[in-house]
Amino acid sequence: MFEMVDKNINNLYELDLDILKDPSVGGINYFQGVVRNHNEGKDVKSLEYESYIPMAKKVGQDIVNQAKKKFDIVDAYCIHRTGHLNINDTAVWVITTSHHRKEAYDANQFIIDTVKGEVPIWKKEHYVGLEPEWVACHRCTEHHHERKHSHCNHHGQQ
């Protein structure tokens, strides 16, 4: 399952997820993306995530479905924030469950990398003492190289 929400998701257990209740799984892999207080040498005080929600839900669900086909996992779940977030707030959770740990790790990384490159979500960072900015993948937009890092999958797909 893939969800986009405009509510605090800092406490995973408050989300009461079915994926965490399956007695058959032997491994649960968690990735938690949180808001850090610096980026590209600037002091970040908060940020906003904006999304083209209907498309983000479709693209995100397709990524989760791809992971379940591609890796030998039991289930996968991803939830991503929109709205205003403060430092240390959780922006994204990716959870993968499997009978054995390697596939859970690999599937988890596949999901977060693909979400970062494909799902229409944008981030505006608010800085200490500077004007806020929409953040793009700095390495992509300024150096024009192609597919040198895994989360920038948008090149060459126009």
Next chain:
Amino acid sequence: MKVKVMYFASLRDSASVSHEMIDTELETIDELFESLNNKYSFKIEKKHLRVAINEEYKSFDSKIVNNDTIVFIPPVAGG
């Protein structure tokens, strides 16, 4: 043809609207983008944008179809 164009992130800042209905005789997404870029002077180069038509990524040479919802997608930054 009538199409709906939606703007997000820095493209919305440039256009100063979140969406608009456009009556157009242009044939391709490419032509529509050039026309909108002339109007709004977007701050992102086309080579860094993708386009979504009716919530699916498509190519800039796609033909415009009546009632399409078109979104030019700035580099995404989730996660």
